[in-house]
Amino acid sequence: MSAVIDAPVAKEPPLVRGLPLLGNTLQMAKDPTRFFVDCYREYGPVSRVKILGKEYVLISGIEAATFMGTREGKDCLRSKEFWEGLVNEYGAKRVLTGEDGESHKQLRDVMRHGYSKESIKGRYNELVSITDGCFERDWPVGTSVNVLPAMQYMVVDQLGTILTGAAPLEYVADIRTAILYILNVLVTRQRPKILLQRPEYKKAKARVVELGNNMINDWLARYRRDGEKPADQKNLIDNIMEAHVNQPDVMPASDLVVTITGPYVAGLDTVANTTAAITYTVLKHPEVKRRVLEEVDALFADGEISEDHLLQRIPALQGAIMETMRLYPIAVAQMRTANKDFVFAGHQIREGQMLYVGTSVPHFMEECYPDPFTFDIDRYTKERAEHMKPGAYSPYGRGPHTCLGKSLAEIQIALSMARLFYKMDLELDPPGYELKTKTAPTPGPATSFKVRVKGYRH
Numbered sequence: 001m002s003a004v005i006d007a008p009v010a011k012e013p014p015l016v017r018g019l020p021l022l023g024n025t026l027q028m029a030k031d032p033t034r035f036f037v038d039c040y041r042e043y044g045p046v047s048r049v050k051i052l053g054k055e056y057v058l059i060s061g062i063e064a065a066t067f068m069g070t071r072e073g074k075d076c077l078r079s080k081e082f083w084e085g086l087v088n089e090y091g092a093k094r095v096l097t098g099e100d101g102e103s104h105k106q107l108r109d110v111m112r113h114g115y116s117k118e119s120i121k122g123r124y125n126e127l128v129s130i131t132d133g134c135f136e137r138d139w140p141v142g143t144s145v146n147v148l149p150a151m152q153y154m155v156v157d158q159l160g161t162i163l164t165g166a167a168p169l170e171y172v173a174d175i176r177t178a179i180l181y182i183l184n185v186l187v188t189r190q191r192p193k194i195l196l197q198r199p200e201y202k203k204a205k206a207r208v209v210e211l212g213n214n215m216i217n218d219w220l221a222r223y224r225r226d227g228e229k230p231a232d233q234k235n236l237i238d239n240i241m242e243a244h245v246n247q248p249d250v251m252p253a254s255d256l257v258v259t260i261t262g263p264y265v266a267g268l269d270t271v272a273n274t275t276a277a278i279t280y281t282v283l284k285h286p287e288v289k290r291r292v293l294e295e296v297d298a299l300f301a302d303g304e305i306s307e308d309h310l311l312q313r314i315p316a317l318q319g320a321i322m323e324t325m326r327l328y329p330i331a332v333a334q335m336r337t338a339n340k341d342f343v344f345a346g347h348q349i350r351e352g353q354m355l356y357v358g359t360s361v362p363h364f365m366e367e368c369y370p371d372p373f374t375f376d377i378d379r380y381t382k383e384r385a386e387h388m389k390p391g392a393y394s395p396y397g398r399g400p401h402t403c404l405g406k407s408l409a410e411i412q413i414a415l416s417m418a419r420l421f422y423k424m425d426l427e428l429d430p431p432g433y434e435l436k437t438k439t440a441p442t443p444g445p446a447t448s449f450k451v452r453v454k455g456y457r458h
């Protein structure tokens with residue numbers, strides 16, 4: 001049966017109980033994952049929720065996750081409205097995340113190679129040495145390190161060098177602030193627009209624009225001097241800028257700043273929150289830690305690492321990464337607008353209706369993952385493969401907007417964590433620490449989460 005289930009009479013989705021004026025705003029602010037799972041349990045795959053005075057339809061569960069990837073899903077859902085605020089704020093015409101159909105495909109084609117795993121082929125050892133440099137700089141022996149900010153610096157160092165050729169560490173704080181406002185005010189609209197008048201945001205935005213303009217001008221100067229690079233040396237910035245030079249209708253000047261700084265917006269908080277969460281889960285589970293250490297010691301035993309089948313050579317660490325991304329998803333739901341009237345699971349959804357698609361709800365369902373709240377890194381072995389059930393596992397989203405940096409992020413995360421546990425002797429601080437989480441702008445460990453650096457293992 002198709003995900004869009006025709007019912008004889010399509011019903012209005014049930015309204016989720018909430019407070020008189022606030023609706024479900026507080027439940028969302030406190031723990032959106034839990035709130036969406038509870039809605040699914042009590043109301044089924046379709047319901048209506050009220051956040052900050054606006055009504056959204058929530059579709060979730062396996063039905064919704066698989067629906068995203070079907071032709072019907074592509075026809076029925078669009079992304080435009082949620083990214084319009086960002087497009088307007090930066091004076092652009094379009095951004096990758098906010099386009100649909102052919103226009104979206106055109107932009108994805110421009111950036112596909114630059115964002116892919118191929119873009120770091122032959123550079124794994126370089127990534128390792130960038131990562132080692134971050135540990136030397138930000139993780140001094142004998143200190144307690146705030147993991148999330150340390151990971152944010154590491155990600156900008158890695159992505160900057162690999163994807164763009166330079167690591168703009170002096171812009172990390174501004175990128176972080178800009179992301180906070182972009183996501184909270186412009187995309188998810190959990191905060192009022194008036195906040196964009198704050199000097200803190202205005203300064204951060206100006207600095208991000210300055211970073212973008214510097215990247216554009218540096219590229220143009222080099223291009224005028226040396227011409228096109230050989231194909232095997234091109235990075236994401238070359239892909240974007242060459243599209244601008246050769247097809248200005250596809251990549252007009254107005255769209256350059258927001259596109260060229262895109263990898264930081266897309267990669268910084270996602271990878272930093274995920275790697276911080278993995279640091280916690282591995283240190284929290286001694287048996288997992290033991291298996292991971294054994295594996296990473298073997299991985300780096302010969303100094304240089306070989307790139308072949310990297311992820312398959314570290315199954316315990318890969319299991320820990322996947323399990324952490326199941327339990328601490330950074331994208332709890334995807335936000336969309338109904339592109340036309342349609343019926344989902346017997347409920348009528350109208351054109352223009354704003355929707356949350358709760359793709360991470362199945363991560364917490366007993367039907368997909370027995371004992372779903374237990375951290376179990378062996379769920380992903382060939383024999384069990386619990387994540388392979390259709391619709392069960394979506395940390396990188398679903399459908400046409402599925403994370404374009406997924407294969408790159410997988411390598412980046414695996415190498416960073418392998419190197420962290422290989423190099424550093426760490427413990428939670430305090431040792432029995434129970435993770436506190438935050439929800440905005442990206443769900444993940446609270447900034448107060450710390451580890452103590454006891455020494456170097458290697």
Ligand code: HEM
Pocket residue numbers: 096097098108115159262263264266267268270271274330331334335395396397398400401402403404405406408409
């Ligand atoms: C933990 C790591 C990451 C996770 C969990 C993650 C997750 C996601 C999710 C869920 C989406 C879909 C959003 C939607 O449908 O509305 C997405 C989109 C995207 N991600 Fe990632 N991401 C990660 C890392 C990265 C990195 C490192 C990059 C690149 C440097 C990247 C680049 C992108 C891009 C360009 C898109 C937009 C795709 C499109 O709209 O077609 N991501 N990501």
